[in-house]
Amino acid sequence: DAMVIQNPRYQVTQFGKPVTLSCSQTLNHNVMYWYQQKSSQAPKLLFHYYDKDFNNEADTPDNFQSRRPNTSFCFLDIRSPGLGDAAMYLCATSRDRGGPDTQYFGPGTRLTVL
């Protein structure tokens, strides 16, 4: 089945220790998104890639970076995690950008910062 896969599902890191979260998709979609979702809150868009074009949200901290080496994979790098970065991180994809295209979400990675 075509899907969005996130690894790992649970990640524990230490304060200030860089961490990378992974997302892959078999949908061959052009657009990939990263969201941060804190407890009992709605997902908040961090950035997205339209093909190789990176689009950062204005209020996304510099501590968060992303890479998309090919169509299938996208990574979220947190350079120096703080306690406030503990959250669920959701990856999503869509076929195209603009209009009513549905975003398909992965299961998420729950990040704990000690």
Next chain:
Amino acid sequence: AQSVTQLDSHVSVSEGTPVLLRCNYSSSYSPSLFWYVQHPNKGLQLLLKYTSAATLVKGINGFEAEFKKSETSFHLTKPSAHMSDAAEYFCVVSESNNDMRFGAGTRLTVKP
């Protein structure tokens, strides 16, 4: 810019009774509207979406929603709640795909 308001942060129903989750939106254009469901520690799953076709949209698991432009509403309903429906539900409005606005979410509790 578009926005969405979910009118109830928490809804509790008994199993077998109807479900109503309310959503109002604001948009300058003809928006696309979505309902997503999120079970604990899981990603978001699309329930249904409205994209300017039929105003009554049927989704998965017996859910449906009606787009009412005059009321700027897109309420989610289900005739009979099941225990497995207990989850967080998000209403989403989109004018362009890289700018989806999520509501704050409604937590649905289903009592036996």
